[in-house]
Amino acid sequence: MDEQRSHIISALVLHRPGVLQRVAGLFTRRGFNIDSITVGPSEQDGMARMTIISRGDDKILEQITKQLNKIIEVIKVRDLDAEGTVIRELCLIKTHATSERSRSEIIQYANIFRGRIVDAGPENLTLEITGTPEKIDALIDLLRGFGIKEISRTGPTAISRGSKTI
């Protein structure tokens, strides 16, 4: 059995209703793993770009890309290699923050991680952070002690480095 690896799959798709369902449905039906999926408009009119994080061995990955290519609305599919790829995720974290001390600590942590406070209430602070999923995990771990009330993550989106495009 080949080694299971995490893959970053970038797909250029027609920006039409139902495309996300087609792609997600394919993963479910064929029993492929799906860690996250993000989608938004691309640089081309009428086209969207999806970033799918999936785990599997080489054989499964080959099937994922081939099956994705069979979907009529899918224009291009590429498995991005982790080293040559910029990968970012956005995360909003709402923490419990009542005391002055905890509020200033949270703000410091936010600064260290190049995050921002985007909302504040008498009993809570909300931080925004972008970065690799690992960086976000690290900040979340740090903030756990203060009492996290809510986390909302987008899942990673990715683009290859340099002039290469798909």
Add this chain to the structure above:
Amino acid sequence: MKGSQAIIKSLTDEGVDVVFGYPGGVLLPLYDVIYDSDLKHILVRHEQCAAHAADGYARASGKVGVCIGTSGPGATNLVTGIATAYMDSAPIVALAGQVGTSLIGNDAFQEVDTIGITMPISKHSYQAMESSEIPQMIRSSFYIARTGRPGPVVVDLPKDVQEGELDYPENITIDLPGYKPTKKGHPLQVKKAAELILKSKKPVILAGGGVIHSNSSEELQHLSELIGAPVTTSLMGKGCFPEDNLLSLGMLGMHGRKSSNMMVDECDCLIAVGCRFSDRTTGDVNKFAPNAKIIHIDVDPAEIGKNVDVSVPIVGDAKIILSHLLRIMSQTNGPNNHDWTDYVRNFRASCMPRLSFDDMPLKPQQVIKEISEAVTDDTIVTTDVGQNQMWMAHYFTSRNPRKFLSSGGLGTMGFGFPAAMGAKVAMPDEDVVAVCGDGGFLMVCQDLATVKEYDIPVVVCVLDNRYLGMVFQWQKLFYDERISQTKLKAMPDFVKLAEAFGVNAYRVERPGEMKETLKNALNSGEPTLIDVMIDPDEILPMVPPGCGLTEIVGEYKVERENPNEIPYRPSAQETGGD
């Protein structure tokens, strides 16, 4: 014009002259236009039969079949037929009515998410939200259905979209940036395949349904002759290579012929063309063709490497690739495989199944032998699913493509009869015989009304053993003879049933009766049912699930004399077919 008129115009422009359908509330605008149109509409008695009939039409003719069902239950009844076509790569376009666009999502009367339901079982699906989209959508649907790896396409048509006005465009260009099927095989890969074949000593060709879809039977036969390679087929490939050829091994797989299973196990080079290595074909993949380098030719790149690892993958149209391969090979002296060819012929002869039995109750082998003798090579036979299907696959000798139609991938009981109906509509000059089991036929018997109403003279042979034979067989072999829910205790008198529909019917119980009865039925030019009482205890040898192809259980009844003789089959001229 109106959306509904645009639907009919688009169909007509695609060359469609017949559709199989069933009306409903949201289809009132469409059916109002059908009332005045030249399009022949065949009113089935269940939407599942509309889809199977469209499928049979497509498989027999190579054209795209069309079926229509209304929203909600009409669409869900089409689903089994759509899934069947998807698994066997049959090109059909399924038109489904849908509630008005303003009602979509409100759980309106007879509303169902047809696109959502059919997404995993269709090659593509469209929902028209504007009347102006109709021409482009329907034309694209036909293009997608028939090109590349063929398959079913669904078009969902809300009621108000059928009613809305549009200007029908003068020119329609198909623009699908994400859909560009590869036709030509990569020249380097074809060259590699040729080299591999030249080096091989024991080549075997495995031909699937793709050979039939791409009309490449001739090329396949040339290749077999050129390199002296025996040919085995999947169920879907049956007929693409003449089975009376001494190099024909018969069907491969779980229910396949011993000759195929053993030779694939022995071969050093397997040339697989247009097949997808289904589990029913390969048995345990880890024990499949253990000594062979595999060349896999398929138009669908996703099929290559999906189930079986291959040495030389070639993506493209089988006809183009085989022609290319033949061009290269014919410039060489070809491999010298005489020893292998002789060995295969002898082995094949040693395990030809016995066909003649004078037992009572009737043995299925004998029934199928008599069917073979009553039909010509041009006769289209369809089968249902189960033992009847496997007996036909084993004992019926096919010589031509598109003459043996069967539900392979999905294994849909109830396929045989409506598929025969569709095939007869597509090919009115050919005789069409459906071989069904009693269980499967009962699932679709209401469409006897359709063949009566439209005078579609198919002959349905019901192999009647009062059991769900294949499941019964498995229970006998693998479940300690615990016969759970497979004995059909109360069954109709099929002769009376057919007569209730106004359809001619006969019962056959003795050896010798089948041939005459079938001949007479075919000559009558009327739809006919033949109820054939057969022995329920007759079971086929098979490969148990999870085993390799050589691990066959059950004894073959082997023909000892004239093993290469097949049932006498008159030509079309001899039977006076006009």
